[in-house]
Amino acid sequence: MSTGAAEAAWQPSELELSRRSVRRRASTRSVVIALISTVVFAGVIGLALVGSPGWAVVQQTFFNLEIGIESFPAILAGLWVNIQVLVVAAIGVAVFGTLLAVLRSLRGPVFFPLRALATGYTDLFRGMPLLIVLYLVGFGIPVLDIFPRLPAVVWGTIAIILTYSAYVAEVLRAGMEAVHPSQRMAARSLGLTHAQTLRIVVIPQGIRKVVPALMNDFVSMQKDVGLISVLGAVDAVRAAQIEVAQSFNFTPYVVAGLLFVAISWPMIRLTDWASARLAAREQSGGVV
Amino acid sequence: MTVLEVRGVRKRFGDHDVLQGVDLELDAHEVVVLIGASGSGKSTLLRTINLLERVDDGQILLGGDDITDPGVDADRVRARIGVVFQHFNLFPHLRIIDNVTLAARRVHGMPKDTAHARGLELLGSLGLGAKALDYPDRLSGGQQQRVAIVRAIMTDPELLLLDEITSALDPQLIGEVLDLVRQLKSTGSTILMATHEMSFAREVADRVVFMQGGRIVESGPPEQLFDAPVEPATAEFLARVRHH
Structure with missing residues (x-):
């Protein structure tokens, strides 16, 4: 169809390309932030758990491999x-x-x-x-x-x-x-x-x-x-x-x-x- | 031969009289068009004929049988009448071909292969053969409405009721649906339709019926009713419609 040919010839404009690169940068930044906050959160919880006074007993009673x-x-x-x-x-x-x-x-x-x-x-x-x-x-x-x-x-x-x-x-x-x-x-x-x-x-x-x-x-x-x-x-x-x-x-x-x-x-x-x-x-x- | 006879039918919703004694007759192969403002009782009349509403008084005869008799099997009566609605009401979970053949197979006991072949033939004759295996939401409004018409005529009903079938369509889609109605007329279907398409009514109708306030005000051949209406109410309605 003729519209198909027109679609094939279409190239994104400078404006659209710049918008895409902004969005890409923003999404990369989000992923990095999410990763860091997850690691920090898990670390804090883990330390609190392992550092608690009764951890050794809990580990022995509930998580005995x-x-x-x-x-x-x-x-x-x-x-x-x-x-x-x-x-x-x-x-x-x-x-x-x-x-x-x-x-x-x-x-x-x-x-x-x-x-x-x-x-x-x-x-x-x-x-x-x-x-x-x-x-x-x-x-x-x-x-x-x-x-x-x-x-x-x-x-x-x-x-x-x-x-x-x-x-x-x-x-x-x-x-x-x-x-x-x-x-x-x-x-x-x-x-x-x-x-x-x-x-x-x-x-x-x-x-x-x-x-x-x-x-x-x-x-x-x-x-x-x-x-x-x-x-x-x-x-x-x-x-x-x-x-x-x-x-x-x-x-x-x-x-x-x-x-x-x-x-x-x-x-x-x-x-x-x-x-x-x-x-x-x-x-x-x-x-x- | 008289296909449909409506005698003094009344219908009331709450304290509102929607039909106040309607008399109407349709002969075989006749096309009768109901016109009138919204709320004049056109749709209710069609719904009582199809037994979707129970009449509060009067009688309706289909092919000589009193279908308002309480002992009558409403499902068998409805199977003899084809209905097309304003909003198509195709079954969205069934493919086009299954929509079209459902009644033939499940109500009329047509073997699956026969129903399938006939459905494809009808769809094909309307240029919709390629859509047979699609689901309704893949079709345009005009195509959906034409499928709905095919669904209604699949089992050769004695009477076709068309309830404002173009009211939900864009102007450019109305044409294709009306073409199909012309085709049905030429093959001798008996049709009772409610519509707001005045020029189409004039062209296709054998008789035009003007309703107002639940009554038939005037009826006659299209030339007479449109060009020389006897009742002042008819003239007033037509004048209002023409100014749009």
């Missing part, structure tokens, strides 16, 4: 349990949370009982501490004696699904309500039913709007799977606890903590990246 290495395999094996629970729970929450969100958005008097049930459910489980849900589900339901004996991990997973579905359902519902009513109208005008409109038009667009919030819930769940240890499931936290009890040293907890950070870190970065990308697309350029 030898014990850390020794306890690592057991904790890692426990972490594998956490990851399995996480995967199953994520799938369960996706299904159950969506169902709750749809039930809450049903219209018409016929659906009142379902809508009220879903509303009551999300109110209850968003208010109840996860720890208590874990106790009630993990120690209460087996006593009913209507289910076969199941390992603690299973009950822990169920408790997490019950709690997190309530949160996710609310996020999804907010997303569905953020889809402009004209989209529903266009879909219904084509003859799509209410259910088809939800499935094909509203839910896909609604989910897109709340991806950052959903990812945040996922990150939060990633560490909360460690709470199933209270039911006696040998996960990373429980494994660390066992190691601590044997060595009278808290380093295994630090190891378990760092491992949890390590598995959630990629997701945390991804969340940030996704939010930034969404913001960039919605603002479509601009420098503010």
